[in-house]
Amino acid sequence: MPTLAPADLAQSLTDRAETVRSAWLDAAAHELRGRTTRGELEREQSDIFDALVDGLRAGATTVGAEAFDQLRGILSDVSAARARLGFTPRETAVGVFALKEGLYALADGSGGSGGSTDLLPLLxxxxxxxxxxxxxxxxxxxxxxxxxxxxxxxLSTPVVKLWEGIVAVPLVGTLDSARTQVVMEKLLNSLVETGSTQAIIDITGVPAVDTQVAQHLLKTVVAARLMGAECTISGIRPQIAQTIVALGIEFGDIRTRATLADALVDALREGRRSPAGVLA
Incomplete structure (x- = not known):
């Protein structure tokens, strides 16, 4: 028996719509095991079925055909919704693959093996x-x-206002290029919003400082200075200090302090000295 044309496939689906959709729904509901309601599945499948039939009537036979634009859009929306809800890839794809159960039912009612062969393009x-x-x-x-x-x-890179004119960035975890960019942007924006002239970068929560981390810190300090703010790097623990010396890292004229408290004292002292200082 010759292969059915897309329009004929659409007609076959329409004629046996109830049988096809019932078998499809049962198969999908069984696979999903309550992950979504039967009513929600039925609504999704109704939209998919109608778009599939419309595309076939227009002569489409492949998923990339223009006539299946609406169908692809529906499937994309369903997939995105399932991803947001925490469904697995299998649970998402099975909603479509389960349609085969409906097609098998259609083939069984259309004349045995001949009907099955006719439906191969649809499968x-x-x-x-x-x-x-x-x-x-x-x-x-x-x-x-x-x-x-x-x-x-x-969330892991907050900028905290400690005092009038003083902000701090407490860093926790590894400092890489992507995070440095976030730190820099948030710090510079905070300097503008608060009008601060003193910034403290606290690395107490940074597990290790190597050459790359040091370069990231220096870039952040330079960027803050271009905005007219002075930076202090706090949280220089003994182990960190030894590593910095061993690696030959130079912080130049950048202030470094052992603790955040020490850095805050320095920032307050600098504020008193400044004509427009934080305590002036």
């Missing part, structure tokens, strides 16, 4: 749609992870 299309859903889910998950990483980076 291949479902495979393509499932892979598209998987890829879209993966991209959405990557975007969410990246966004969460940026948010964590922001």
């Amino acid at each position: 291949r299309l479902v495979d393509e749609l499932g892979l598209f859903t998987f890829e879209t889910f993966a991209a959405a998950r990557e975007a969410i992870i990246s966004e969460q990483a940026e948010q964590l980076l922001e």
Whole structure:
């Protein structure tokens, strides 16, 4: 028996819509095991089914066809929603792959093996749609992870106003290029917003200081100075001091102090000396 044309496949799906959708819904609900409600699944599948039929009627046979633009959009929205809700890739893709159960039911009712052969293009299309859903889910998950990483980076790099004209950046963890950029941006913005002239970069929570970390600190200090603020690096523990000396790292004329308290005392003292100082 010759392979059915897309329009004929669409007609077959429409004629047996209830059978196909019922088997599809049962298979998806069984796989998801209560991860989403049956009513929600039914609404999603209704939208997918209608868009699939419309694309087939327009002659589309591959997932990238223009006639399937709406279908791809629906699948992208479903994939992104599932990614945000913490679904696994399998749980997301199975919602599409389960459509095959409905197609098998359609084939069984259309004449045995001949009907099955006629539906091969549709089965291949479902495979393509499932892979598209998987890829879209993966991209959405990557975007969410990246966004969460940026948010964590922001939260782990606060700028604290200690006194009028004095701000501090308490650093915890490793200082790399990406985090240095965040530190620099937040510090410079804070200097502008608060009108501060003294900044303290506290590295008490930084586990180790090597040449790269030192370079990042120096860049931040230089950027703050360009904004008219003087910086003090505090939290120089004995181990950190020994490492800095062993590596031959030079901080030049940048003030360094053992503790945040010592740095704050220095900043207050500098404020008294300044004509527009913090205590003047």
